[in-house]
Amino acid sequence: MKKRVFSGIQPTGDLHIGNYLGAIQHWVKIQHEYDCIYCVVDLHAITIPQDPRILRAKTREVAGLLIASGIDPQIASVFIQSHVHEHSELTWILNCFIPMGWMRRMTQFKEKSQKQKEEVSTALFDYPALMAADILLYNTDEVPVGEDQKQHVELARDVAQRFNSVYGDTFTVPKAVIAKTGARIMALDDPTQKMSKSEEQPGRVINLLDSPDDIRNKIMRATTDSLREIRFDEDRPGINNLLVIYEQFTRQGREEIEGRFEGKGYVDLKRELAEVVVESLSPVQSRYRELTADPHHIDRLLAEGADKVRPIAEKTLARVRDMVGIG
Numbered sequence: 323m324k325k326r327v328f329s330g331i332q333p334t335g336d337l338h339i340g341n342y343l344g345a346i347q348h349w350v351k352i353q354h355e356y357d358c359i360y361c362v363v364d365l366h367a368i369t370i371p372q373d374p375r376i377l378r379a380k381t382r383e384v385a386g387l388l389i390a391s392g393i394d395p396q397i398a399s400v401f402i403q404s405h406v407h408e409h410s411e412l413t414w415i416l417n418c419f420i421p422m423g424w425m426r427r428m429t430q431f432k433e434k435s436q437k438q439k440e441e442v443s444t445a446l447f448d449y450p451a452l453m454a455a456d457i458l459l460y461n462t463d464e465v466p467v468g469e470d471q472k473q474h475v476e477l478a479r480d481v482a483q484r485f486n487s488v489y490g491d492t493f494t495v496p497k498a499v500i501a502k503t504g505a506r507i508m509a510l511d512d513p514t515q516k517m518s519k520s521e522e523q524p525g526r527v528i529n530l531l532d533s534p535d536d537i538r539n540k541i542m543r544a545t546t547d548s549l550r551e552i553r554f555d556e557d558r559p560g561i562n563n564l565l566v567i568y569e570q571f572t573r574q575g576r577e578e579i580e581g582r583f584e585g586k587g588y589v590d591l592k593r594e595l596a597e598v599v600v601e602s603l604s605p606v607q608s609r610y611r612e613l614t615a616d617p618h619h620i621d622r623l624l625a626e627g628a629d630k631v632r633p634i635a636e637k638t639l640a641r642v643r644d645m646v647g648i649g
């Protein structure tokens with residue numbers, strides 16, 4: 323029996339090369355070794371205000387890009403969270419087993435809520451419970467996530483253990499897997515900050531659906547420094563970031579890359595990097611265009627994805643309802 327992997331991605335904003343190199347490529351790779359379920363988490367997205375039309379479109383775009391990036395829906399499962407109602411119901415039940423104190427310790431809520439103050443939704447506070455439900459519904463063994471989500475996965479672990487200790491073995495206790503080699507891609511215009519989805523600044527983020535000219539322009543304008551030497555050096559975040567992107571897309575060794583650019587200038591590196599990125603994204607973009615040429619095609623794939631995973635969720639929830647004594 324293969325181990326079960328579950329991970330989720332929010333359909334807010336555009337997917338960028340940070341998502342691709344830091345998460346999606348890893349998801350593609352492990353689909354053959356594990357029983358993988360990948361979820362586009364639209365219920366999480368609505369914890370902050372969303373335009374309904376944009377949300378619906380982005381949800382399909384993100385799912386389409388996962389598939390275009392190489393996640394094979396015949397091998398792994400790709401679905402939309404809100405298509406499987408069990409996520410919402412299990413969240414409510416888990417809420418009854420999560421002490422307020424655990425939730426109050428969640429650092430991401432503290433950060434996110436600072437911006438919205440009193441307007442912040444109750445659901446944003448409860449975000450980790452929904453995430454725990456996502457994970458626990460599918461008897462998940464491993465959850466590949468970025469460092470920032472580790473605390474949430476630990477909460478899922480804690481609530482699983484707590485429930486199991488009250489009612490007997492019900493949930494598989496999951497563990498977070500933080501990819502060790504997963505590169506952290508930084509913003510092009512400010513390489514001290516992580517490249518991230520919600521950015522508005524043009525020139526900051528390379529999106530997976532950016533045109534070749536946009537990609538070239540953004541890379542040519544990327545912030546570097548006034549030195550000359552091209553080498554991996556964390557103290558020179560701009561040049562380091564460009565080299566890491568080059569490394570991740572070409573899969574060449576660091577020495578080889580440094581050798582290749584010895585004696586060359588930053589402009590040479592940027593030009594070559596731009597072509598590497600354009601060429602690497604080109605097959606993803608053309609698969610995406612094929613996939614979305616018929617707008618119903620992606621909807622059918624996602625309906626099939628939900629149909630495939632729903633029985634697992636139903637079985638878990640039925641058991642939980644029984645244990646708790648409801649229904």
Ligand code: AMP
Binds near residue numbers: 332346468504516518
């Ligand atoms: P997010 O865009 O924050 O919803 O993250 C979705 C996934 O992409 C998570 O697994 C993140 O760890 C990964 N990710 C997001 N931004 C970056 C980045 N700049 N570099 C590497 N990985 C990233």
Ligand code: TRP
Binds near residue numbers: 328332363452456457
């Ligand atoms: N909260 C995660 C993020 O922002 C997305 C997510 C939702 C998730 N449910 C999940 C990740 C379950 C892993 C497992 O990146």
